Amino acid sequence: MTAAGVATLFITQDYLHGTDFAECHGNVKDPNIEKGLAYLGDHFAEFDKAWAFYTLYGIERCGSASGYRYFGTHDWFAEGADWLIKHQGSDGSWEGANNPSTSFAILFLGRGRAPVAVSKLQYAAEDVGEAKGVAGDANWNQRPLDVLNICRWVGKAQERQLNFQIVNITSPAEALQDAPVLFIAGNQPLNFSEEKLAKLKKFVEEGGLIIGNADCSNKQFVESYKQLALKLFPDYPMGVLSADHPIYANEHFLVSN
Numbered sequence: 451m452t453a454a455g456v457a458t459l460f461i462t463q464d465y466l467h468g469t470d471f472a473e474c475h476g477n478v479k480d481p482n483i484e485k486g487l488a489y490l491g492d493h494f495a496e497f498d499k500a501w502a503f504y505t506l507y508g509i510e511r512c513g514s515a516s517g518y519r520y521f522g523t524h525d526w527f528a529e530g531a532d533w534l535i536k537h538q539g540s541d542g543s544w545e546g547a548n549n550p551s552t553s554f555a556i557l558f559l560g561r562g563r564a565p566v567a568v569s570k571l572q573y574a575a576e577d578v579g580e581a582k583g584v585a586g587d588a589n590w591n592q593r594p595l596d597v598l599n600i601c602r603w604v605g606k607a608q609e610r611q612l613n614f615q616i617v618n619i620t621s622p623a624e625a626l627q628d629a630p631v632l633f634i635a636g637n638q639p640l641n642f643s644e645e646k647l648a649k650l651k652k653f654v655e656e657g658g659l660i661i662g663n664a665d666c667s668n669k670q671f672v673e674s675y676k677q678l679a680l681k682l683f684p685d686y687p688m689g690v691l692s693a694d695h696p697i698y699a700n701e702h703f704l705v706s707n
Contacts, residue, residue: 452486452489452490452493452508453490453505453508453509453511453512454508454511455486456483456486456487456490456508456512457508457511457512457515459480459482459483459486460483460511460512460515460516461515463480463483464515464595471592471593471594471595473666474589474592474637474665474666474668475592476589476592477587477589477590477591477592477594478591478592478593478594483516486512487512487516487518487521488522490509490512490521490522490526491520491521491522491523491524492522494509494521494522494524494526494529495524497509497530498533502533503544503545503550503551503552503554503555503558504550504554506530506533506534506554506555506558507554507557507558509521509526509530509558510526510527510530510557510558510561513526513527513561514561514613515598516616517570517597517598517614517615517616518615518616519615519616519617519621519625519628520618527561527562530558531558531559531562534555534558534559538555561613563611564610564611564612564613565612565613565629566612566613566614566615566628566629567600567601567604567605567612567613567614567629567630567631568597568600568601568614568629568631568632568633569614569615569616569617569626569628569629569631569632569633570590570591570596570597570614570615570616570617570632570633570634570635571590571616571617571618571619571632571633571634572587572590572591572616572617572618572619573587573588573590573618573619573634573636573640573642574586574587574588574619574620575587575588577619577640577641577642577643577646578636578638578639578640578641579638579639579641588636588638589636589637589638589665590634590635590636591616591635592635592636592637592665593635593665596633596635596663597614597633598614600614600633601613601614614629615628615629617632619642619646619649620646623648623649623652623653626649626650626652626653626658627653627656627658629658630657630658630659631658631659631660631661632650632653632658632659632660632661633661633662633663634660634661634662634663634675635662635663635664635665636664636665636668636671637664637665637666637668637670637671638668638670638671639670639671639673639674640671640674640675640677640678641674642678647678647681647682650678650682651682651683654682654683662675662678676688
């Protein structure tokens with residue numbers, strides 16, 4: 451029921467407050483959603499105690515709406531899919547003639563068939579300005595529906611389902627590779643450590659594309675983003691693209707073949 455409640459709050463936020471994030475006043479947080487997600491992370495190992503299949507479906511809805519790959523320390527899709535595969539019957543069903551269980555299991559696993567098109571980078575206060583060692587988040591998520599709406603638009607144009615996810619800069623470098631595009635937003639100057647810069651460089655060298663967005667046209671973010679690019683690839687300074695550059699006309703660049 452916690453998973454169902456949190457998923458419902460996400461839907462409500464989307465419909466009632468989707469246009470409320472025009473200004474840059476720090477990350478948008480709903481305390482009820484945050485507490486619900488924290489509970490799911492703390493009690494994830496208990497999902498199979500009762501109504502396991504319905505619970506997994508609710509967890510998948512929360513994951514899709516929030517974009518979080520992890521609830522607490524749990525990679526919810528990987529762990530849920532592993533559990534479902536181990537509990538599938540020889541006839542292909544879950545719990546035999548109990549069709550609702552099979553339906554919920556397929557709905558959960560179906561998420562894995564849709565590619566992750568864009569990852570949004572989560573970073574902390576220690577990653578901006580001169581705030582090294584300061585706890586808490588930076589302003590990385592002032593528009594929580596930005597990447598979700600990008601994936602919805604591109605998915606509709608391509609007539610396919612696309613997923614997005616939030617990946618933390620402290621995650622292993624391999625976690626960045628789930629999507630071909632990494633989206634970095636904010637209105638504070640970026641100041642990543644050498645270790646974190648190495649992760650971003652590896653992502654690009656292995657074929658990834660990093661896109662930055664200065665919320666509310668913040669000049670400090672813009673200048674720090676240019677410096678970030680120079681730190682990663684000093685031989686390739688940023689420049690203004692020509693008006694006829696293919697990136698302005700190719701709406702399919704988000705998902706590779």
